[in-house]
Amino acid sequence: DSGVTQTPKHLITATGQRVTLRCSPRSGDLSVYWYQQSLDQGLQFLIQYYNGEERAKGNILERFSAQQFPDLHSELNLSSLELGDSALYFCASSVFPTETYNEQFFGPGTRLTVL
Amino acid sequence: GNSVTQMEGPVTLSEEAFLTINCTYTATGYPSLFWYVQYPGEGLQLLLKATKADDKGSNKGFEATYRKETTSFHLEKGSVQVSDSAVYFCAPGTVKNAGGTSYGKLTFGQGTILTVHP
Numbered sequence: 001d002s003g004v005t006q007t008p009k010h011l012i013t014a015t016g017q018r019v020t021l022r023c024s025p026r027s028g029d030l031s032v033y034w035y036q037q038s039l040d041q042g043l044q045f046l047i048q049y050y051n052g053e054e055r056a057k058g059n060i061l062e063r064f065s066a067q068q069f070p071d072l073h074s075e076l077n078l079s080s081l082e083l084g085d086s087a088l089y090f091c092a093s094s095v096f097p098t099e100t101y102n103e104q105f106f107g108p109g110t111r112l113t114v115l
Numbered sequence: 116g117n118s119v120t121q122m123e124g125p126v127t128l129s130e131e132a133f134l135t136i137n138c139t140y141t142a143t144g145y146p147s148l149f150w151y152v153q154y155p156g157e158g159l160q161l162l163l164k165a166t167k168a169d170d171k172g173s174n175k176g177f178e179a180t181y182r183k184e185t186t187s188f189h190l191e192k193g194s195v196q197v198s199d200s201a202v203y204f205c206a207p208g209t210v211k212n213a214g215g216t217s218y219g220k221l222t223f224g225q226g227t228i229l230t231v232h233p
Binding site: 048 | 164222225226
């Protein structure tokens, strides 16, 4: 158990809908990262937050957005869903990254199925 | 930006065989290097890491040495078990500093599927 929790574990929805994925980082971790894992794209970095502020963006679609709240939990919002958005979405957290330590701890993931 | 090239899989071995999964990377700066493992139906777990040149990371019988001159971080295990069947990801990590705040980034390879048969 990494200490990172994600809810829900599974999500099934229809095209055009909007969903929210939730992540609670490990106690003491200030950074949260979101990743998408699909068969064709592999593991893709979406976005990172540090202590409530966006810090880095990867291959995140405009239909997707995220935020990190004062209690450090984070939510990933996916809207106008398409079939191709079906994937595993992982959240990871880390302590304040230094030059020699930026290990990330992953949650169990949320499997999103868009029908 | 960073990039990773991992040995293409899937890799199929018999129990007690020797395992090597190659990983080479390009990165700006001086990255830390990680191997993550994903068991069926689970999230990623850190397997081992190395933070500077010539460091050897090790865990559960797996080893990888940080080779700066060849920008490689190959994963090895002398005798695999059925329970090692999983997907293995190589990931260099860099830290950037902007406006006085650091943030870290991991770049993952495409993953190598390992299947070990009894």
